[in-house]
Amino acid sequence: YFTEKGDNLNNVYTSVILIKSGGAVKNDSLASFAHLTFKATDKLRLTAGARYTDETKRFTPDQQVIFYDYTQSLFGGAGFTDGQRILPKVQSKRKFNDFSMLLGADYQWTDRLMTYVSFSQGFKSGGFNQRVFPPRAVPGSFEPETADVYEAGLKTSNAAGTVRFDLAGFYTRYRDIQVRVLDVIAPGTGNAAAGRVYGAEAELTLRPVKPLTLQFSAGFLDTGYTKFAADFDPSQGIEKGDRFVNSPKWSLAGSASYVVPLGEIGDLTVRGDWSYRSKTYSDAANSENIAQSGYHLFNATLLYDTPDKLWQVAAGIRNITDKRYLLTGNNEFGGFGYVEGVFARPREWSLSVRRSF
Numbered sequence: 001y002f003t004e005k006g007d008n009l010n011n012v013y014t015s016v017i018l019i020k021s022g023g024a025v026k027n028d029s030l031a032s033f034a035h036l037t038f039k040a041t042d043k044l045r046l047t048a049g050a051r052y053t054d055e056t057k058r059f060t061p062d063q064q065v066i067f068y069d070y071t072q073s074l075f076g077g078a079g080f081t082d083g084q085r086i087l088p089k090v091q092s093k094r095k096f097n098d099f100s101m102l103l104g105a106d107y108q109w110t111d112r113l114m115t116y117v118s119f120s121q122g123f124k125s126g127g128f129n130q131r132v133f134p135p136r137a138v139p140g141s142f143e144p145e146t147a148d149v150y151e152a153g154l155k156t157s158n159a160a161g162t163v164r165f166d167l168a169g170f171y172t173r174y175r176d177i178q179v180r181v182l183d184v185i186a187p188g189t190g191n192a193a194a195g196r197v198y199g200a201e202a203e204l205t206l207r208p209v210k211p212l213t214l215q216f217s218a219g220f221l222d223t224g225y226t227k228f229a230a231d232f233d234p235s236q237g238i239e240k241g242d243r244f245v246n247s248p249k250w251s252l253a254g255s256a257s258y259v260v261p262l263g264e265i266g267d268l269t270v271r272g273d274w275s276y277r278s279k280t281y282s283d284a285a286n287s288e289n290i291a292q293s294g295y296h297l298f299n300a301t302l303l304y305d306t307p308d309k310l311w312q313v314a315a316g317i318r319n320i321t322d323k324r325y326l327l328t329g330n331n332e333f334g335g336f337g338y339v340e341g342v343f344a345r346p347r348e349w350s351l352s353v354r355r356s357f
Helices: 071-079
Strands: 002-013 017-039 044-061 064-067 092-110 113-124 145-157 163-175 178-183 186-191 193-206 212-228 250-261 267-277 295-305 311-318 326-332 338-343 348-355
Antiparallel strands (some): 017 064, 212 250, 311 348, 326 338
């Protein structure tokens, strides 16, 4: 059981009027679930799970138009009255519920090879849009998002434990995808369409000699919207086949670590890692002015461990090349004439000491 309540009140300043925006929220979520794994044979395991979720969302707007000293004299009120309610100050309530399940099977072919298949479902609750303008009778709201996920894979290693390889392929089907939309001039959340994701991930770990560990991973993603709701506004700029937000086609990574024994005083580990993400978009409309092209990142760490492993000292450098890249962005160029972005942290160094008990 989960419950929360709070107020989100803020002012939106324009040159003509001040818009008091936000309101109070009270949300409750109640869920029950069960998960069972059954060993059908010495090699075959079956897994099943189910979850029922019941949620209630409440929103009480507290939104008004506030005049400046000059609003009436210069703009004649601009079509509003001082203190006019943007939304009635009455509570709106919506209930959402969902039943989801998990089914899976894995087979242990040998001590070093296991394969599996699974089907699972996901649920992301709906809610209300708090920022509204111009005035209207009821707040905007959006429906839940749901997903069906199919996955198959294998996990294997050699007898000596010096090679490990994992491989997975997956397909996800989305319904009522929640995306950022522009409601007249106010940003909010809406349900765009159906969509799909398919891809694969592979991980390889090698220990050619005892002190050295090499790790490599690769991920491929193909994402896109497949069908739009009949009432979805085409002016939002989202088109069939557009990629999902923050979903690179390729994700690659590699690392190497080497342990140098220092005898009676402990161990020294030298580690370096590299990662690559191909081009990503920060909004559902795939706006190029807030897209991030592919980039590489490099990190390095030096670790010292005492012989009893109780103390560890670590020195590291992240983002060695001081790469400047976007984490997320907001495109308001078509409405208000600007774009904005949040960039990742620049190159940084760190020093830490850890004590285990």
